[in-house]
Structure formats: C-alpha cells, structure tokens
Amino acid sequence: MTDKKTFGGKSMAALPSKPNTKMSKSVEFVAKKRRSIVTFSFVICLVAVAAIGGYYQVMKRQKMQSEVKTPTTELEKLIAKDLDIGYPETPTEVMKLWGRLNQCIYNAKVSDEEFKSLALQLRKMYSSDLLDQNPEEQHLKKLADEVEQFKDDKKKIVSYSAETGSAVQYKTINDRECAYIKISYFMNTGGRSYAKTFQDFILVKQNERWKILGFKNGKQEDASKEEAT
Numbered sequence: 001m002t003d004k005k006t007f008g009g010k011s012m013a014a015l016p017s018k019p020n021t022k023m024s025k026s027v028e029f030v031a032k033k034r035r036s037i038v039t040f041s042f043v044i045c046l047v048a049v050a051a052i053g054g055y056y057q058v059m060k061r062q063k064m065q066s067e068v069k070t071p072t073t074e075l076e077k078l079i080a081k082d083l084d085i086g087y088p089e090t091p092t093e094v095m096k097l098w099g100r101l102n103q104c105i106y107n108a109k110v111s112d113e114e115f116k117s118l119a120l121q122l123r124k125m126y127s128s129d130l131l132d133q134n135p136e137e138q139h140l141k142k143l144a145d146e147v148e149q150f151k152d153d154k155k156k157i158v159s160y161s162a163e164t165g166s167a168v169q170y171k172t173i174n175d176r177e178c179a180y181i182k183i184s185y186f187m188n189t190g191g192r193s194y195a196k197t198f199q200d201f202i203l204v205k206q207n208e209r210w211k212i213l214g215f216k217n218g219k220q221e222d223a224s225k226e227e228a229t
Contacts, residue, residue, distance in 0.1 A: 074100070075108055079117045083124045091179040091203050092164045094125060094210050099160035099183055105143070106150050106157050119143055127204050127211035154190040161186075177205040178213065186223055196223040 071080040078101055088094045104110075105118050119140050123131065162183045169180040181201050189195045198218030203210045 075104055075110065075114060075118075078104055078121060079114065081121065083121065087124075087209050089210075091168050091181045091201075091210050092162050094203060094212070095162035095181055095183045095201065096160075098122070098125060098212075099162060099185070102185075103157045103160060106147055106155075115144065115147075116140060125212050127206050127213045129204075130212055130214065156188045158186045158188055158194070160184065179203040179205075179210060182218070192225070194223045194225055196221050 071077045088097050101118055101122055105115065105122075110118065120136075122143075123134075123136065123139065126134070160183060163181050167182075171178050171180065179202070181203065183199050183201065185197050185199075187195050187197060197220040199215050200218050201215040202213045204213040205211075
C-alpha cells in the first residue's frame with residue numbers, strides 16, 4: 001500500500017528520497033585510485049622484467065667474451081686461422097703457410113685433437129684432385145706415422161723458405177692455370193748436424209684460389225748451422 005501524506009488538505013504520494021551524492025563520489029574516487037595503483041604496479045613489473053632481461057643479456061655477453069680466448073701461440077694461431085676467409089693469395093704465400101703448418105706439426109708437442117686440427121688445415125690447401133687421392137682417415141694416419149718417425153730420429157725443422165718472384169713458373173695445362181714452386185727446409189738432423197731438403201710443388205688455380213695439385217720430395221744436402229738460422 002502506497003504511503004501517502006496530506007498537504008494543504010490534499011492527499012499526495014510520498015516523494016523519493018534524494019541520492020547521497022557525497023557517497024557516490026567517494027566510491028568513484030576509490031575505484032579510480034585502485035585502477036591507478038593496478039596500472040602503476042603493472043608498469044613497474046614490466047620495467048623490472050625488462051631490467052632483469054637486459055642484465056641477463058649483458059652478463060651472458062660478458063661471459064661469452066671471457067670464454068673466447070685470443071690465440072697467442074703459433075699453434076693456437078694456426079688452428080684458429082679461418083682459411084675460408086683469409087686464404088693466401090699467391091703461390092708463395094700458400095707455400096709459406098704450408099711451411100708454418102708443417103713446422104708446427106713436426107716440431108710441437110700437440111694433442112691428438114690439435115694434430116687433427118692442423119692436418120685439416122693442410123687439407124684445406126689441397127685441390128679437389130689431391131683430396132680425392134688422399135682420403136682423410138688414410139692421410140691423417142700416414143702423416144701421424146711420418147711425424148712419429150721424424151721425432152724418433154731427433155729431427156727438427158729450424159726454418160723454411162719458399163720461392164718468390166720470377167722463380168715461380170706459371171703454365172697452362174689442360175686449360176688449367178698452374179704454378180710450379182719449390183720450398184726448402186733447414187733441419188737439425190740430430191746433435192750438431194744440419195741438412196737442407198727441398199719439395200717441388202704444382203699448384204692449380206681452383207675457384208680463384210691456388211690449391212696444391214701435387215708435390216714430391218727433392219734432394220737433400222748438408223747444411224751449416226748458420227744457413228739453418
């Protein structure tokens with residue numbers, strides 16, 4: 001039943017009470033404040049995650065840099081040399097690198113892994129023809145046997161020298177550009193004895209790089225210590 005009131009002798013329905021505007025504004029303010037706090041907390045979390053991620057990446061980069069050791073010894077430099085990028089440009093430079101590699105292989109005390117790495121560097125200087133004639137496993141075994149015998153004989157490569165300039169002969173054979181070049185080794189053959197040995201090489205230009213097509217051992221002659229040094 002509707003509550004009615006009289007006014008001025010007439011009957012009229014009771015008026016609805018006015019809304020409490022002060023309370024509504026208070027509730028709205030609290031809601032806005034909560035949204036602001038949530039948004040601020042979310043932004044802080046994103047910043048924290050980004051900071052942690054950045055710190056992790058920096059530490060990871062520093063760790064990787066510390067683990068990468070700069071080659072210092074001749075052995076380390078030869079193993080680290082990237083021949084796919086820095087291949088020698090001339091027959092003489094190819095022979096100089098050949099001499100460096102062989103001096104290290106025959107003289108230095110190396111692990112099996114280091115020996116294999118050096119031998120594989122040698123094979124990168126082989127032409128495709130020579131690689132086909134010398135399968136990797138067979139080549140490495142033969143080279144290891146030769147090195148062992150060399151050391152048993154108390155020999156040591158003191159120095160080496162490759163021909164330069166006009167001493168290098170160029171010829172075209174079967175439409176292939178070839179270079180004939182000689183390398184000499186001065187060796188200590190035990191005690192106070194020294195010798196000079198020679199190797200004759202044929203290089204072929206393959207994909208714009210001078211690769212070893214074949215080689216043979218030449219003569220050996222006695223040498224003095226002064227020549228060897």
